[in-house]
Amino acid sequence: MFVKRLEKLGVRYATISPGSRSTPLTLAFTNSKKIKTFQIVDERSAAFFALGMAKKTGYPTAVVVTSGTAVAEIYPAIIEAYYQRVPLIVCTADRPPELRNTGANQTINQDNIFRNHIRLFRDLGLPNVKYSGLSSVIKTADELFETSYYKDRGPVHVNFPFAKPFEPDSYTDEIDSSLISKLSAIKLPSPKPLKYNRTEFNGIVKSLKSSRRGLIILGYNNYDVKFIKAVTRLSKKLGFPIYADAASGYRFGSHNKEMIIENLTSLLHSKKFKEFFRPEIILQFGGTPTSNIVLHFYRDSAAKKILINQYGDRFDPSLTAKTILNMKPYDFCVKALKISSGSPDSRWLNKIIEFNNIAGEIKKSFFKKSKLSFEGLIPETVFENVKGECDVMISNSLPIRDSDFFASTRVNKITTHCNRGASGIDGITSTALGISAVSKLPALLITGDLAFFHDLNGLHSSMKFGIPLTVILINNNGGGIFESLPISRYKKICRENFITPLNLNFRKFVEAYGGKFLTANSKSKFIQHLNASVDSRRLTVIEVKTDAVESKKLRSKIWQNVAEKIDFLIDEAENRQRPY
Template identity: 30%
Template structure:
């Protein structure tokens, strides 16, 4: 006999379709208006239901789960401002193309704007950051309601997990009583499936691209943040062998001996009067964000003749102000076909990039021979550590930028919230990934990001393999490096927002083992303990000098550039 669930037919239909469309995990935040949803998801016994109190953290946690599993994850909250707290993670999921099913309980329409508790206007609350949104009908007692809900939810789920995946919003008005239960028969819900066409191009289209690329010698392909993709790597290896310059970032998760890594390290050395030798005739990009502002600025200044952008979005993304062709389909398949058909290109352009990369690597290594303790030295020591097989999540602002400057152990996988590039959910997202990951997860994060998202540790789902390295440089270190803030009187109070706080209390509150280091010797001595097996997650807080770290990073780029 089936277990009793909510007696709201609309809720049953929603829960059944979540299951049919591949939702396996539901992250629930407590409330009363969402009681029918809680009762039905938990009672169905078809889902793993996780309870996280803070809605903002819960949504980011679900983002980490969905990205790790590459499957849709549902989040469920009560009405009112609870739903608003989902917004940052929903926007991040939209730009990362992560499938989140956002389910918000609501008051009946007649009680909105009537001074009733937890009643705000919720339809359309996530605006431009969802791929689909709907408000379900209240009654659910008529056969047309059942048909309508089935149709509209099937449509929503196909947009959540389609060619261009992303979050969808399902708003569920619910009238009291909220806690009634019933047992339904085992009637199967109807799933509507969409069959997509071949993602490969026709022979004629491949020939068109091959002819166009064959007219130019200087070809550059730029790859930003993405999952590890063996098929794409194979295609890029073939292109590199044909003389195409492949620029990758740490977040690209592409290991290739013929790729140019550490983009900022190389581009920072290029003087204005020699940029012509490094800018391409053809630029090829994918529909994923690129971190390096330096390479963006250089290409925008000296625009290529041709710019191919691979994207399945409905809008045009013209990051480099030079877009000439949008290519729909699977980039790995299409680029593989182009690589097989295109002739060998002149190697002078590729040789120019690789020679500069080798020169910058030598200067990079020389800089650390006598470097004092600072942020940069911390990352240098960590990169030399020989990290075990793990997944690295990097906080925004300085951590993600520092990580791009170093070579790291093979086999590591790198992730960051670069969809909107905010600091507000770094901890929660990493925690969600750690819960789902088959390998240990390590988060490298700044002190402000950790304090901001400390509620990301406020639940019972942190595995003992989770590691957090907090770089405490006394505030927002990025503002001592980027032009502008460092020259203002408001730097410390309003940009850097220096706190003078420690994370020890946070570690104690949430049951993490705590380590600390304030210099190079303490840091290296603690690394073995930090990575050693433990019965609880481990946080190591590393204190670095804020003023000196900013100065030494600026000197680093000058050192790379001046002596070449």
């Protein structure tokens, strides 16, 4: 009854990990003709795989595991889903309640075990085949789906205690067909429109009207085409440039590019630019920006800061935003377009765009001279050369930061994905494979060697289900991001405890999982491998060995050159205006 209800509600995908206690759940899901199931042995990998499917489809995906420590294995993916508001319906099998704390095999206390990172928990208790018991199962399915999909979007957890027997040929009860018909007639829930604070909205619009200089920040999110068009129009009407985090995906596509300042992370290294920039108001959609220099600018800015997202989440580590409006971003843009009108400072805006273009040219000139061993060059090379529409999963740590630092705006229709909720490096490959499993587009993953190592088990899903994925493996033999942190001054301790070189031959692992392994030590060879692997529609890993120390120096050199050029231009403009 539970699985049939999920079918009616529109759930179409589920991952199942093997276990005896979950036998009734496994049978119910695999017998479904509408829900496609993926049997994945490693529970952690299965949960991240489900996360990827839910991220791509935007629809709740089910996760099925047995009792005991199997339940704990899926926690990392639930945490990520919680902070990124990805809809998962987590179904855990359990022993009967009376066996808790008795030493019974594979029995732990699963009662609301994910309580700190779940949107709703329900325990169904042992099966009750009366109308009251079965109707309660259906209503619970409705409640879980509603919460996960729209009421409080994110992961939900339902615990299923089962006593033996589990198999259909060992049944203990019979149910009359008229009862099943009666249960099937229970109406499906219908979503109610979300309300927002009109007074607060009107106050924000009033502030927009009186502000001549503003900034729109797009943090991580899977923005749809409607919002992208609406926020582009709002940006032009207000005269506010858009800083689009690489994780937002807004830098890629055919929408208006003239308002994007994708080089803000470079410009903020200029003291003169920060003095000139000074927006009066900042509108932030989506999650927390990736770059620390943007976060520091946000914290120190005297601008009025407004967070706008559907559930009123505080994506503001600085705690300086005074207004959080729980409203759908698209609805906000559309309503604000109808009302707001002001007098933007066009001279200021044009200067910002000019500075952004100058920073972009400096970046390009560096890239032309750089070798592929420079980590910052790799994401930009991927975005520049990948053909057609595609999904690109970007790993945490350096890949997402280098994408944010250096990715230029492109007309390529690239949909970016990332796990920026908790920003861990676990489950990255499995998430990418989950995305690819339900996507009609080619899928790519840009990842580092530590993240790849953390999820080698995930490659098995590519082999088992024939899921294609092109993996760009940036191998600096350890945690290269620590070269950019103060701990790098303590060489021996940093090398042994933070960077932790793996010294692994990844070729053997990839080939063991049926994948193709390629290496590239030049830009031309890399582009050749990239295009061939995307066309091949199979698991292909392209390894690029990089130098973390040298990459750190080159990043700093780019930022230094941008800062010196912008400082010079602003000084020159100020000198021209001084009376003699």
